Amino acid sequence: MGIHKNAVLTPTGREILVRRVVEEGQRPMSVATAMGVSLRTARKWVSRFRSEGVPGLYNRSSRPHRSPAQTPAALAEQIAVLRRQRRTGGEIAATMGVSRATVFRILGRLGMNRLKSLEPAEPVRRYERAEPGEMIHIDIKKLDASKNPGDEGGALIQ
Incomplete structure (x- = not known):
């Protein structure tokens, strides 16, 4: 998960917060105030650190583990x-x-x-040639007649 540029607590900041509370013995309220987060947020990360260690400080999905009301x-x-x-x-x-x-x-x-998802995918059409350059493509286009006023067909005269 990406962290936006103004995030108060990145995983590193969370680790600093919990180390101040757990190892240094500072009060959660003073650490929360110093780091600009709520007391509830500080207690949440300290609790996660105590139960899961450092891996608990990283972002994870908020999707529920199970969905009992899901359609049968x-x-x-x-x-x-x-x-x-x-x-x-x-x-x-x-x-x-x-x-x-x-x-x-x-x-x-x-x-x-989508109804088209029920259709089998159309196979990729490839042209295979025996020799490289066997099929040559030449672009032919008319040039703008205004660039060569004497030339009606628009052909390039050199």
């Missing part, structure tokens, strides 16, 4: 089956009795949110 896998599979039949999100929502937002969230998670 059986319902998601039924939605996927209907999508493979090329049904629209609205049709699937009406058939399954769930909201369109739920249907599109599930389709996005499954990578089926």
Whole structure:
């Protein structure tokens, strides 16, 4: 995760904060005030340091470890089956009795949110030649007639 330029506590700053509290014995309130953070923030990092050590001071995802309210896998599979039949999100929502937002969230998670994602990828077309330079490309263009007023065709005269 990137840290913005005005961040008060980088992982190094967090380590300085917890070392002042844990090793030097300073009060969390005085360290928090000196470093420009709240007491709650200081206590959070000290607690993480005590439970996890230095690795606990680094940024981590805020995503929950589990999602108990997530749509059941059986319902998601039924939605996927209907999508493979090329049904629209609205049709699937009406058939399954769930909201369109739920249907599109599930389709996005499954990578089926666009109908073109159901199509097989078109193979790459390559031209292979036996010899290098076998197929030569020549650009032919007319030059601007205003540059050579006597030449009607616009050809370059040297």
